[in-house]
Amino acid sequence: MKKIIWILLDNRMGSVGQAKGIEQELDPNVFEIVEKKLTYSRLSGLPNIIRRNTLIGVTNPEILKDNIPDFILSTSRRTVPVALFLKKHHPHIKLLQLMFPGHYGAKKFDKIFLPLHDANKKILPNFYFTTGSPHRINAKVLQESEQLWRNRFADLPRPLTALIIGGSIKGKPFTDENAVSLANKVLTLKKQIGGSLLITDSRRTGADAEKLIMDILKDIPSYHFLWGSKEDNPLLGYYACADNIVVTGDSVSMCCEACGTGKPVFIFEGQNWLTPKHLRFTKSLFDGRYATKLESGCESFEKGKVLYPSAEIAAEITHLT
Numbered sequence: 001m002k003k004i005i006w007i008l009l010d011n012r013m014g015s016v017g018q019a020k021g022i023e024q025e026l027d028p029n030v031f032e033i034v035e036k037k038l039t040y041s042r043l044s045g046l047p048n049i050i051r052r053n054t055l056i057g058v059t060n061p062e063i064l065k066d067n068i069p070d071f072i073l074s075t076s077r078r079t080v081p082v083a084l085f086l087k088k089h090h091p092h093i094k095l096l097q098l099m100f101p102g103h104y105g106a107k108k109f110d111k112i113f114l115p116l117h118d119a120n121k122k123i124l125p126n127f128y129f130t131t132g133s134p135h136r137i138n139a140k141v142l143q144e145s146e147q148l149w150r151n152r153f154a155d156l157p158r159p160l161t162a163l164i165i166g167g168s169i170k171g172k173p174f175t176d177e178n179a180v181s182l183a184n185k186v187l188t189l190k191k192q193i194g195g196s197l198l199i200t201d202s203r204r205t206g207a208d209a210e211k212l213i214m215d216i217l218k219d220i221p222s223y224h225f226l227w228g229s230k231e232d233n234p235l236l237g238y239y240a241c242a243d244n245i246v247v248t249g250d251s252v253s254m255c256c257e258a259c260g261t262g263k264p265v266f267i268f269e270g271q272n273w274l275t276p277k278h279l280r281f282t283k284s285l286f287d288g289r290y291a292t293k294l295e296s297g298c299e300s301f302e303k304g305k306v307l308y309p310s311a312e313i314a315a316e317i318t319h320l321t
Contacts, residue, residue, distance in 0.1 A: 002032045003321050005071040008079040009037045014253045015076040018098055018310075021136040022073070025314035030321060031071075036063055044078055048102045053084035069093060071317070074109075077102055084108055094320055098134070110320060113313050115252065117281035128316055130309035131284050133252050137260030138308060142240045149237025156196035156221055159243035161189065163197050164235070164258065165213065166250040167204030169275065174250070178270040179209035183216035185268065185294050186246055190220050192299050198238045199224040204250075246294055249274050249282045255291070259307035265291035266298050 005026070007019050023033055044057030055061050064086065073096045074083040080101040087093050087108055095109040100118055112126050115133050153160060163186055167174040190197070197220050201210055210226060225234050239245070239257060244264040247254050250273070258265045267282050274282070285291040285307070292301040 002030060003071060004032045004034060004067060004069040005073060005317075006069040007033065007035050007073045008075055008082055009035055010040065010076055010078050012076055012078075014251075015098065017136055017253055017257075018134045019073065019075040021134040021138075021310035022098075022313050022317075024136065024138070025311045027314075027318065030318060034067070034069065038063075038079060038082060040078065048077060048080055049104045051081040052104060053088045054081055055085055056081065058082060071096060071320070073317075074098070074101070080105060096317060096320075111316065113316075115281065115309075116284050117252075117277055120280070128313075130312055131288050131290070132256040132259065132281070132307050132309055134310040134313050135253065135257045135260055135308075136310070137236075137239055137257045138310070141236065142261060145236035146240035149234060150241055152234070152237065153196075153198065153223055153241050156198075156223060157194065159193055159195040160241060161186070161193075161195060161197050162238040162242035162245040162247075162258075163199045163217075164238065164245065164247040164254050165199070165201040165205050165210075166248040166254060167202055167206055167209065169204070169250050169273075169278070172250075172273050172275065174204065174206060174209050174270075174273065176208060176212055178273055179205075179212045180216065181270060182248065182268050182294075183213040187216060187220070188296065189246070189266065189294070189299060193244075195243070196220065197222040197224075198234070198242055199226070200233075200235060200238065201227050202251075203227050249278055252278075252281055255282070255285065256307055256309075259285060259290040259304060262304055262306040264299075264301050265304050266294040266301070267291050268294040 039059045040057050041059050068090050071094045072083050075098045083095050084105045097109045097112045113128050116129050116131050239261050245258045246266045247258045249267045249269045290305050290307045292298050
């Protein structure tokens with residue numbers, strides 16, 4: 001008989017993307033996979049030490065009442081109290097967690113999946129570490145996306161360099177100086193290798209930084225999808241069709257997805273921007289030969305190792321059946 005696994009999702013796209021990556025690696029012959037998309041009120045912003053094992057802040061608790069599962073995969077800190085609530089009422093459930101859930105209730109989880117850059121925390125026996133975070137980029141996704149997008153980029157000179165830009169993080173703005181530095185480093189890279197750019201940014205980039213970058217790179221042939229565009233998001237097409245990828249180190253998800261392609265990945269760290277946690281993360285990618293730093297001579301990094309912790313995590317979940 002198949003094991004039922006509920007995947008608790010909220011509206012945070014980073015955690016949803018990580019969960020989708022694991023979901024696509026779970027064997028449908030072993031698991032009946034059910035996504036539970038939770039909605040919240042402002043009370044969900046209370047610390048988990050207050051919410052504890054309750055449904056405080058959940059506005060659609062009715063979705064949790066039928067066909068009680070064997071496993072629950074909680075995908076963010078906000079979903080932790082829901083998982084603990086269900087465990088309280090149904091003790092047979094095995095609890096799984098992506099990212100550190102906070103100290104309250106951590107020992108209740110059968111397995112907590114953490115990236116190596118979180119290994120500075122007090123380690124519990126139920127921790128399972130991976131390099132980077134799970135994501136959705138595998139050979140099938142790349143093949144399908146390449147077929148969908150290749151004609152859009154067919155007229156651009158090769159090699160194609162995807163430029164994936166994040167921006168400000170908590171307490172750390174993406175300064176004009178870092179925007180200019182990023183653009184100049186990309187300009188130097190393209191002078192060495194030629195070709196075109198596939199550019200995208202995010203809400204966190206900011207209009208001023210976006211303009212600075214685009215002005216510096218304006219003479220390089222490009223396809224761009226900038227924040228606010230109403231067109232189809234080409235990010236998967238960028239991963240699939242690019243010959244190499246430049247990505248900013250502020251986003252664990254973007255860096256891990258880029259490294260999932262196995263293509264040369266160049267990570268921009270900037271100055272006085274990334275937190276110690278981010279720098280531990282980028283170092284783990286450099287040490288593992290998944291990526292290299294965006295700097296002079298980086299073009300010699302011709303192939304990265306494929307980073308795909310989703311399959312590793314799915315296998316570990318299967319071992320718990």
